[in-house]
Amino acid sequence: MNVLILGDRTDPHAAHVGQAVAQAGASVYYCNTQHFPTRIQLSWSPSAHTGTIMLPEGDRLDLHQIHSIFWRSFYGVQVPPLQDAQQASIAHKDALSALRSLMQACPAYWINSWQAYQFHQEKPLQLHRIAQLGVPIPPTLISNDPQAILQFYESYPDLIFKPVYGGAYTQRITPDHLNLDRLELASKIAPVTLQEYVPGTNVRSYVIGAEVYTAEIRSDAVDFREDAAATLIPAILPEAVQQQCVAIAHCLYLEWTAIDWRLTPDGQYVFLEANPSPMFLHFERQTGFPITQLLVERLIG
The missing domain is CATH 3.30.1490.20 (ATP-grasp fold, A domain)
Incomplete structure (x- = not known):
């Protein structure tokens, strides 16, 4: 079973997922898209429905041989420097179009998909869709x-x-x-x-399929990501909010995500953001929630 990690093997989260998948018995490969087209080669035939990708280490994978792909980071493409600005623009667009086409044509199971990544770029539209679900937003x-x-x-x-x-x-x-x-x-x-500004407590919910794991984040910072001393306390969401978590993930085309909430003093959960490639190692270590296990089960299932 071949599992592809979209990202660089030096990234701690990409490496962690790759190691866990390898320990479960799958063959793991890493694809840093910045290496295309200089060190990565790809071919795709839309008429024959066939395609291959050769990675910098020399591994050549048929698209139909890739069982699943874990989306950690998409770095775009990096073409060699060209003196002619128009040629450089055309080369960059050609490389990106070919790569994006191959990514969307690959029949593997994605966590998360190109569609989810694209939709994440339109955060105002995300908020609009979430509000349409009846979920409170600021x-x-x-x-x-x-x-x-x-x-x-x-x-x-x-x-x-x-x-x-x-x-x-x-x-x-x-x-x-x-x-x-x-x-x-x-x-x-x-x-x-x-x-x-919504006063209250920071809450983060990790959603993997229908599973929801939540912790309160104790921090006085406006943005808790800036607070290295923030503490995580496992919490149980009300059933209705857990259902909202699953509905949000589905609405945003996400197989897995981290949803940030603000719990107001009067007990209302206000949606802030959903991340399509969240960091989770610190969260998992602090809470003991089995995020890695659930990701591996989905990648090799």
Whole structure:
């Protein structure tokens, strides 16, 4: 049985999953997509429904021989430097199109799929879909309109902000951020996601299929990811919220995910985000929840 890890073998989570799958008796391969097309070779025939990928170590895998794929990290592609900018652009687009096509054509079982990864890039749409499920989300505005931002602040004076796409920590809004000159400048660079700050306790739920494992995260930081001293305490979600976890994963095309909640003082669980490739080793060690075991069972099942 062949299991492919999408990511680099030096990544602790990729290596951990790979080692666990290998211990369960499967053959494990790693694919760092940055090595395409310089060190990875692929071929695919849409008419014959056949394809192969040869990895840097020389291993050649037929697409139909890959049983499952664990999505840890997608690094895009990296073409050699070219002096001609147009040629460089064409080469990059060609390489990325070929790789993306092969990934979507591969019949292996994915945790998680290209569709899930793509949907994760559209976080505002994610929030919209979650709200349509009836799951509470914070009042939110995505905007690069200074007047709209100021009006939103008037309605919700306790705000946080973060990138629309991701890649930076959440911060609290201060009066300096709302300086009109600063807003005008920032609005010409990129939109921003604004949300009402939700007081309460950080809660993270890992969802694997129909299994849900949850812990409270004790931290005073606005974004607990910045707090190395944060502590994890296993918790049991109300049955209705557990069902929401499974519904959220299904809605976002996720076989597995980590959902971040804020538990308000009045007992309401407010959805913040669902991650398609969450880190989990620290969580597992702190709580004893069998995340690795469940992932391996799905990858080799």
